[in-house]
Amino acid sequence: MSPSPGSKVASRAIKASLDAILASMDEDSEYVQLVAHHRRKFKVPWEEMHSFLEQLCRSCLSVLTAQQGRDHMAMQLRRLQQDLKREREDFKAKLVECNLTALKQLDVAKGGSGSWEDNDKVIFYEPMKYLSEAHRDLVLMVVKEKLRQLLEGTAPGSFLSELQRSLGLDPASLRQESGQKAEDVEEDDEEEEENHALEVARAAARRAQDLLAVSSKELEETKKSLVQLQVQVEERGAALAEAQQQLEAGERYRQQLVQAMDRLKDQGLEPMEATFVLSETFASLDGTFTDFESLFENAPEDCTSENVAQWHRQHGIQSLVSVDIQPDAVRRRSSLRCRYQDPQEAQEALQLLQDTVVTSEGGQSQVHAKRAGEGLVARVKSKARGKVEEADGKAKTERAESKGIDKVREELRKGSQADGLCATGDGFREGKRETSKPRRADLQAEVAQKSQQLEETTEENKKLKVCLEELQAKVRQLMGNCKERGMEKEIDEIATNIGLKRVLSCPSRFDILYQDAFLRMERLERLRAQFQAERSGSNQEAPEASVRSLIEHSPLVILQQLLSEGPAGFALQGGSPKRRLLHSQSERTAVPASSASPASPTGRSPGAATIAPRPFPPSAHAPKAPSPKAPHAPRSPVLPGLRPRLHVSASAPSLPCALPPLWKKRQ
Known part of the structure; x- marks a missing residue:
């Protein structure tokens, strides 16, 4: 069968277009590089490679052309379907308009009464009027014959089955219809179940999102609290280490205090x-x-x-x-x-x-x-x-x-x-x-x-x-815990025995200053008596007034109490007049004025919580008198508490220039 002229023209057009495409591809640099790469890789001559590519492009173009043709036909078919659908809709609109016109005409013919007694049948659409006269007669005769058979009961079974099938009353149609209805019901049920499950899933998802937000917030707060706890742990660790170091330093310092106490005793100081x-x-x-x-x-x-x-x-x-x-x-x-x-x-x-x-x-x-x-x-x-x-x-x-x-x-x-x-x-x-x-x-x-x-x-x-x-x-x-548990007397006795009673009692500065003044006054009297006794043989001079005689005429009440009570009166627990009023009579020891003297020890009861300074006899503690040719010590101010009435002559050794560093001004 020879090809038609149309197919020849199409093949020539395809070949011309293929040649033009190949010519344009030869000018493309990427195509040339790809061809050269495959030619070197597979070691194929240039002519074979060119013929292979030409055949490949021709086949691709044919397939593309055929695909474009099928697409064109499918496009035309869709266009026809759209036209048919539009014509059907137009026909339905015309049929509705025809029925509406018939109803209006029937209403006009009946005078607008609206009764259906004269003509109880209204045919809105009569298909017979679209048939020709012969076809209409044939149809009427067929319908008449079939009705007579149905009325006489002589209609064949095939006709009845066809009639049932056409009316949709056959068992298969009924079963199919019932099955479709059941399927529809099942589909509706399934759809409802799916919708319900979807709503449940959405509600669960919303609850999960809310829980996730709350959990995220709690997690952030937990992280912050964890960081704060870590900082607090580090601070507590540093504070604990510092406290441990301070405790060790305190222990070392306590040992140094004990050593300092021993050194003070080694320097000739009495235990008191x-x-x-x-x-x-x-x-x-x-x-x-x-x-x-x-x-x-x-x-x-x-x-x-x-x-x-x-x-x-x-x-x-x-x-x-x-x-x-x-x-x-x-x-x-x-x-x-x-x-x-x-x-x-x-x-x-x-x-x-x-x-x-x-x-x-x-x-x-x-x-x-x-x-x-x-x-x-x-x-x-x-x-x-x-x-x-x-x-x-x-x-x-x-x-x-x-x-x-x-x-x-x-x-x-x-x-x-x-x-x-x-x-x-x-x-x-x-x-x-x-x-x-x-x-x-x-x-x-x-x-x-x-x-x-x-x-x-x-x-x-x-x-x-x-x-x-x-x-x-x-x-x-x-000490406070011991007093609360009723061990105050035992602790006082222990402190008295080991010499720590004055440490625990902590006398006021008022007591310490006047007690030190009294001790200095005693030492000065002994030194003056010894010095005058040594020079009495060589130099006869009028005796100087003693410090004690000057204090006796002093208007200060505390100095009178010093003379009456002695140094032991200021070593009592709460030795100052203000502190003695805070303690009961059972916790202190009364010292008579007649038995107290600067040169004799003051008696005290066996259980009294006092530490009295030991008196120094002149023969045992008096220092040697300085030589007359020795230079005198430099002058220095007298004690602040005795400045108005106490004066030391230039011939007697003077008191130290300044108080020891124990009396420091507190900030």
């Missing part, structure tokens, strides 16, 4: 006085205080504390607490130990004394910063423990470090002076500066190291102070 020093140390540590001490050497021999105090007042330094003068008979020089409350004023006083002339009463003067070899040796030390630090040896260590720092500063000053002397020659000056720079850097590094050591020592002193306060609080808590 050693206990008195320790109790005053605890009393001084009840509050928080800090004082700064400066040591000045090479002072004039006859310089007094009044001169130093006047010098401080002239320069506006008001935080001076006390001045202690330590004479040196060999060098004919004295050392000044000044204590300040304000560290800035202590530093200011130190700088001012380096370039200031201090004039004594005898006219002697000393320029501290000008004399070579006798320069000022000064130190400023932060103290928070008083005698306790000096007992455990820390003051000596700080003094050595201070002297080392002062020595380095002196070397720096000498180095700077040597640099000034090198200004005469240019070459010599440059060489000297080059050699002094490394030395100066080393000295500065050493000064920085010593300063850091001083700071570390100060921090350690502060920690020791805190440990001591905690130890004292624990001791008081222990």
Whole structure:
């Protein structure tokens, strides 16, 4: 069968289009690279590769063309279906319009009465009118024959079955219809179940989302609380470690206190006085205080504390607490130990004394910063423990470090002076500066190291102070618990036996000051009596009034009580007049005025909670009288409490210049 002319034209068009496509592909760089790559990879000649690609493109184009044709036919079919659907809708609209017209005509024919008696049948659509006359007669005759058979009962079964099938009354149709209805009902049920399950699932999903949001919020809060707990655990761990260190430091400090107590006893102090020093140390540590001490050497021999105090007042330094003068008979020089409350004023006083002339009463003067070899040796030390630090040896260590720092500063000053002397020659000056720079850097590094050591020592002193306060609080808590459990008498007896009663009783500063004044008065009387007895053979002079006779005429009530009760009256529990009113008569021991005397021990009952100072007989404790040719000690102010009436002559040894460091002003 020869191809038609139309197919030939189509094949030629396809070939022309294929040639044009291949020609355009030869100009594409990606196509050329792909062909060259496959040709090299599979080692195919260029002609075979070109023919293969031509056949491949031709087949692809044919398939594409056929696919486009099928798509065109499918498009035409869809267009026809759309036209048919549109025509059907138009036909239905026309049929509705025809029926409406027939109803209107019937209504008009009946006169608008609306009754259906005359004609009870209304045919809205009559298919017979669309048939021809012959077809209409044929249809009527067939219908007539079939009706007669049905009425006579002679209709064949095939006709009846066809009629039932056409009417949809056959069993198969009925079953199919019932099955479809059942399927529809099942589908409806399934759809309802699915919808119900979907609603349940959506509600569960919403609840899950709400729970997830609440859980996320709780998780965030838990994370935050966990971070806070971790921080608190770290802080508690640090606090626990610090408390452990403080406890260990307190234990070490307790051992140092015991050693300090032994050292005080080794220095010749009686047990009562050693206990008195320790109790005053605890009393001084009840509050928080800090004082700064400066040591000045090479002072004039006859310089007094009044001169130093006047010098401080002239320069506006008001935080001076006390001045202690330590004479040196060999060098004919004295050392000044000044204590300040304000560290800035202590530093200011130190700088001012380096370039200031201090004039004594005898006219002697000393320029501290000008004399070579006798320069000022000064130190400023932060103290928070008083005698306790000096007992455990820390003051000596700080003094050595201070002297080392002062020595380095002196070397720096000498180095700077040597640099000034090198200004005469240019070459010599440059060489000297080059050699002094490394030395100066080393000295500065050493000064920085010593300063850091001083700071570390100060921090350690502060920690020791805190440990001591905690130890004292624990001791008081222990005594309170013992009193609550009814062991007060046993504890008092134990404390009395071991010498800690004064530590636990903690006398007030009022008691301590007047008791110390009384003890000093006793010692002064013994020294005066011994001194007058020794010089009575050589020099006959009018006897001087004793300190006791001056106190007897004093208007101060407390001094009268001192004479009547003796030193034991101030060693009682709550020794001051105000404290004695707070205790009952059963807890104190009454001391008669006739049996109390400064030179005899005061009696006390066996169970009394008192520690009375042991009296010192003149023969056992009186020191040797000084030689008449020995130089007199420098003058110093008398005790503050006895200044209005007590005066010490120049021939008798004077009291110490300043109170011991136990009486420090609390902040």
